[in-house]
Amino acid sequence: MPKDKGPSGRQAKVRVKTANKRSVSSARWLERQLNDPYVAEARRRGLRSRAxxxxxxxxxxxxxxxxxxxxxxxxxxxxxxxxxxxxxxxxxxxxxxxxxxxxxxxxxxxxxxxxxxxxxxxxxxxxxxxxxxxxxxxxxxxxxxxxxxxxxxxxxxxxxxxxxxxxxxxxxxxxxxxxxxxxxxxxxxxxxxxxxxxxxxxxxxxxxxxxxxxxxxxxxxxxxxxxx
The missing domain is CATH 3.40.50.150 (Vaccinia Virus protein VP39)
Structure with a gap:
């Protein structure tokens, strides 16, 4: 795996509403995941996790x-x-x-x-x-x-x-x-x-x-x- 300082670039921010019995805390967690560039980059590269x-x-x-x-x-x-x-x-x-x-x-x-x-x-x-x-x-x-x-x-x-x-x-x-x-x-x-x-x-x-x-x-x- 080549050296990499992590993801770069901007992405549009996603807002998550507390709907369908979703709690405020779970909505915040989901919003953070959706807006985390490391999560997106890990998915793009086929990595198991952002960690x-x-x-x-x-x-x-x-x-x-x-x-x-x-x-x-x-x-x-x-x-x-x-x-x-x-x-x-x-x-x-x-x-x-x-x-x-x-x-x-x-x-x-x-x-x-x-x-x-x-x-x-x-x-x-x-x-x-x-x-x-x-x-x-x-x-x-x-x-x-x-x-x-x-x-x-x-x-x-x-x-x-x-x-x-x-x-x-x-x-x-x-x-x-x-x-x-x-x-x-x-x-x-x-x-x-x-x-x-x-x-x-x-x-x-x-x-x-x-x-x-x-x-x-x-x-x-x-x-x-x-x-x-």
Missing amino acids: AFKLIELDDKYKLLRKGARVLDLGAAPGGWSQVAAERVGPGGRVLAVDILPMDALPGVTVMQQDFMADEAPAKIRAALDGPADLVLSDMAAPTIGHSRTDHLRIMALAETAYQFAAEVLAPGGAFLCKLFQGGATKDLLDLLKRDFETVRHVKPPASRADSAEIYVIATGFRGGNSA
């Missing part, structure tokens, strides 16, 4: 994906990140997509429907990965309840668990990319990442909606080493 552009933008800047790499994608459904990863690592690479939700097959991607938080998950994922990972992606997000502190604690619990597993399977020099919400990484997680990686950054790619609280932590240059 694909987040990984495209981050990879273009930080060079996370390389030909022949082994990639683990946690929280992969509907597959936007896995789709980008598979195209960029090429046929010599390997992409394992894991999600609690079902996900349609993708060329060059091994799909596993699995609750990452289940006790049996680590062993199953490690076996399917079949070797050390060069990059672990986590776009997992816990269901939100609208209480900012609780929502932050839930996403941080997922992020910390994702990193605990990543530390077990990453190859030397590997990278970890994980979604967080406002506040970024907690001190405990940040201390671990700074200990285990050469470089740690908080970033918000242009494809992230301006009103979204999401942010990503990118840790590169893993100092450990595992044979998975």
